[in-house]
Amino acid sequence: MSATPSHIRVCVVGATGFAGVEVVRLVLAHPDLELAMACDRKAAGVALSDVYPALLGSCAATFSLPDPDAIAAAADLAFLAVPHTASLAITPALLERGVSVVDLSADYRLKDPAVYEAWYKTPHTSPELLAEAVYGLPELNRAALVELGRRRASGKPVLVAAPGCYPTATALAAAPALEAGIVTSSLVVSDAKSGVSGAGRKPSERTHFCHASDSVEAYGVGSHRHTPEMEQTLSAVAGSPVDVVFTPHLVPLKRGLVATVYLEVAPEVTPDQVQAIYEDRYRDEALVSVLPAHAMPSCASVAGTARAQVGVALDARRRHVLVASAAIDNLGKGAAAQAVQCANLVCGLPETAGLDFVAPVV
Known part of the structure; x- marks a missing residue:
């Protein structure tokens, strides 16, 4: 799927979780990202504002099932704020359908599948994606993220493994x-x-x-x-x-x-x-x-x-x-905000677009 740089449709999978709803909050205020879909299997059909009343008046969306075909029809980019192994189940399908992924889970961070399997006690079912996943810590890996952006601009879906x-x-x-x-x-x-x-x-x-x-x-x-x-x-x-x-x-x-x-x-x-x-x-x-x-x-x-x-x-x-x-x-630089920072880089947007800079002073 394609979108102009100023109108990029995103889906947040796992949006009932703390990191997921923080991504939602940042996307709602982002000048160039549009919340097209929010997914959670257990809350499908429920309004986001029913789960998080702080969103009342700012977000009218309801949760949908995380179906790859539905996500691909609605969004250009997906944030996966899901537990480990859950990303393994959906990331390959999204990439196959042309949806770029910023994965907040641990599933694509470790380059050696044997290390992943030893620490997470589960088989890695798509080790072929580990080589193309880029570790999303911009201060250490900005050049690789920018290069990933060039690949996305050429029409290919990309995968960012956001750090813990x-x-x-x-x-x-x-x-x-x-x-x-x-x-x-x-x-x-x-x-x-x-x-x-x-x-x-x-x-x-x-x-x-x-x-x-x-x-x-x-x-x-x-x-x-x-x-x-x-x-x-x-x-x-x-x-x-x-x-x-x-x-x-x-x-x-x-x-x-x-x-x-x-x-x-x-x-x-x-x-x-x-x-x-x-x-x-x-x-x-x-x-x-x-x-x-x-x-x-x-x-x-x-x-x-x-x-x-x-x-x-x-x-x-x-x-x-x-x-x-x-x-x-x-939940900010440690999860959602860093995921948005990475999305900005791979989407050709200003790196700090839509991000909060100043903490409450009291």
Whole structure:
């Protein structure tokens, strides 16, 4: 299917979920994207505003079944905000019908299907698509996304594998040091905290208010599925294998994520050099800001936005350890906003079109 750059019809699959409805919200305010369809198998026939009353008056759409033929008839681009394996069931059919896909799930992020199968405990049913899927972290992979846009402009459907929230924050924190060649160890430690919405809309014992409120808990220690995604991304940045130790924590927030990353660096590296490396790396990035020396980011400063803030410090007491902290909104730069950022690039639109920049200040 084709559309003019100023009128691109989109479908959001999985629009009852937190990330999916955030994509809907961004599309409704986007100058160049039009919400043509929203899908959820369990809510078919229900108005979006019945599930999310905040949409009343802004969106008159009702949920439809995620049928590939119906999506292809209605939309040029599909955002898939679905659990892992669900994308495997629909992405190949959409691509075959000419619909480009921005997949927010993990199904096409890992290039080695054996790694995917080991961590997600399920066969990868379309490994042939892994080579053509482009990892959608624009600050690290913009050239590939722009090239994907050229392919789409030639009439071919394309596939973007949008990153996970934890890998996004970890990569933004670690990448400048790895690129600069100042890191002396292959070990990267990421200690991260995320709000409850990162666990998805379906409630669980861990995300129940009485459990999550007034408490902080580590989970998935040594076994979280985002670990190989981080290792794949950071190894590509470093140009050599990187080993990641990742510990996520659940914190009593609705949304927000902070990843604090630890990297051993050469003993001659100074705090001023580290600050300059990070400022130079992100100087031209509209959605990533480096804080002044000695300042560290807060997730409140980026809540509800597509932005990331990064702060760096050097701990030279015993080992020369660089501490880099990145704050994002797990539903914004960690999911929906980054997916829209990628869609903008592959659709030939301004990269930041339709994205929120300023968090509420109180």
